[in-house]
Amino acid sequence: MQTYQTYIWQKSDWPHFTYDATAFHDLIQEIRYQQGLLEGICNGLTTERLLEMQSETLALDAVTTSEIEGEVLSRDSVRSSIFKKLGISYESQDRSTIQTDGLIDILLDASKNTAKTFDENRLYSWHAALFPTGYSGMHKINVASYRGDDPMQVVSGHIGKEKVHYIAPPRNIVEEEMQRFFDFINIPTNDNGYIRAAIAHLWFVIIHPMDDGNGRIARALSDMMLSRAENSPIRLYSMSSAINDSKRSYYDILELTTTGTMDISAWIEWFLQTVLTAQQNAHLTIEKVVAKARFWQLHIHNDLNPRQKKVLNRLLDAGKEGFEGGINARKYASLCDCSRVTASRDLSDLLDKGCIKSRGAGGRSTSYDVEWESTK
Template sequence: MQRGLTGHFVPVSTLGEQCRAFVPAALPPSPALALDETLHEQLQNASLAIGRLDGQVDVLPDRQVFLYSYVRKEAVLSSQIEGTQSSLNDLLTHEMDLAPGVPLDDVTEVSCYVSALELGMQRLAEGMPISLRLISELHGQLLSSGRGSTKQPGEFRRSQNWIGGSRPGNALHVPPPPDMVQDCMGSLEKFIHNDPVKTGTLIKAALAHLQFETIHPFLDGNGRLGRLLIALILSSEGMLRQPMLYLSLYFKKNRAEYYAHLQQVRETGDWEAWLSYFLRGVKETADDAALTARRLWTVFREDRAKLQTLSGATGSLLQAHEQLQRVPLLSAGKAAIKMNVTLPTATKALQRLQTLGIVREITGGKYGRLYSYEAYLSILSEGTEPLR
């Protein structure tokens, strides 16, 4: 539906030039969303896909294994959209304090995103509602170190920003001036809490994400936090028991369409076209995540069966395999600690797994060797190649 401009412009002066900042109207859209047969079907298909994902992960022997991995994949993808070049392998290596040769600023940024994701899960589990307080706390964690640490972590911006273009005067979008950010975010918080009307969870997540991106309330980290907001809404409202649905890969693969929809809503009010795009992404992402869970479980089960049929298989060999399911990059030293065995025992187990073709030693050195669970990382890394 073409509603026209979904807000109003106010004049601002920044960097010595005059321009117009866009202040979005409070949600929900007016006139109300027109859900035709196609959108109803997309909404139903997306909901069913999320249900299948929730059920698929529920049958895993250890859902935390999947969650650990998937959170890190999301952190890499979401940060890549913002321009980092870190890979999933870089992040996992960094987390083991074995990060020579990786782009430190990039991998620190991704690591902070993991921390923000985990903090969000923790706060929801503690019963904290999605609020400006929570959003600010997560932003503070997101920018706690690295390149963004000087850009007011945890605080709404006090200066004007813009999106696209070399300066405000030729920008694609100039968000609300800083003195209006608090009110805009306050209205968004009310909408998330079903004020003035109750809104379905998926529609709420779609609208809230776009509104957050339009407000752009922080100096840095808006994109990553806006994507995280989707998962938090779905989890907080019980659609997913764990926040495991992340749209960054879908947005990454369809980024031209994504940015076009954001601007189209601002200029024409066509929320329905954005919702259709969003629901396609939810279904695709949920289906892919459920398939990934099944593929990982198949790899784990088949490799364990292989180990159990070996003559002379030891408990330490099975223990090492269990640890690699939790962390697909492992050193002998870390393995010895986690398995509560001696270093020679852990080393022997990992070397045997290498002989069997289950892991690969990736450092090539005599000391500080690092073993990679190849089949696991191959599945997990799909789609995480850095943008060029």
């Protein structure tokens, strides 16, 4: 197994990162412009729509930060946790889990409590929320404490043909390394907040202080630092979603930087470009929230039962690109735990009221999509 590589934390000038801030001037100006644009649009939304925008972004963040690590979360569980934490009323049953509750707690704490000191205790509380059972999968890990004495390695490949991508600092210097990191996070400076967010993410990944969850905590720290830079307690865009969309380049730039010199310009540029991409993607979320609100305004006088409202919300949450395969009687019955007869009757009623439209073929194979612009 290859282990002879020198890592950034072994450099004589660690942790004195270098970069040319002027090289990012245009990119940061565009980020600020996009942030102002998003804030302006959201200022025009009602309190209810803004809350929905926040919940959509939170759900995207929670699902994708886990997906990056190969963990698939139930969107229903995530949404239930968000609705519960934000005090949003909902008609379907509570499907939240202790895991999704904990992750949403972290994401909300990161964005809402930006002025709060980030120290060992707060880090431990995040870690405990990530791993409430004390296990990562089937493996018992150190929870709410730094990792054990075994070397921390990022490895891929089959047994006997492993490739070591990174080795973190040894356990006996983790406390010292983390103290310097906490000082960076907590001591105010006049440095650009977006660049500081990029450094915080990288620095935490380099130390890799926990048994597991380092990536998810690093991304939550990014959210905290970005919220601090933007002086906003509400995340209007999802960094984790943008990172997940370019996951391969994320790991490539991290590997390049952690095995390189103290000049981290390439990482900062990648991070800032990802911020910009996330901001641009946020317009799609806003469009979905506005379109969903318009749909319910069109059908405000329709008498719909709880099953119909639940299914319509699932279809609307999928956006105009559509619910995969549309909705049919079989899927409806499964979602609502009702009979096929009841499902067919409900769908027929929704069709008559202009809430849905047929995809084509009739009979048992008929499936439906939302009728976004119905005027019935």
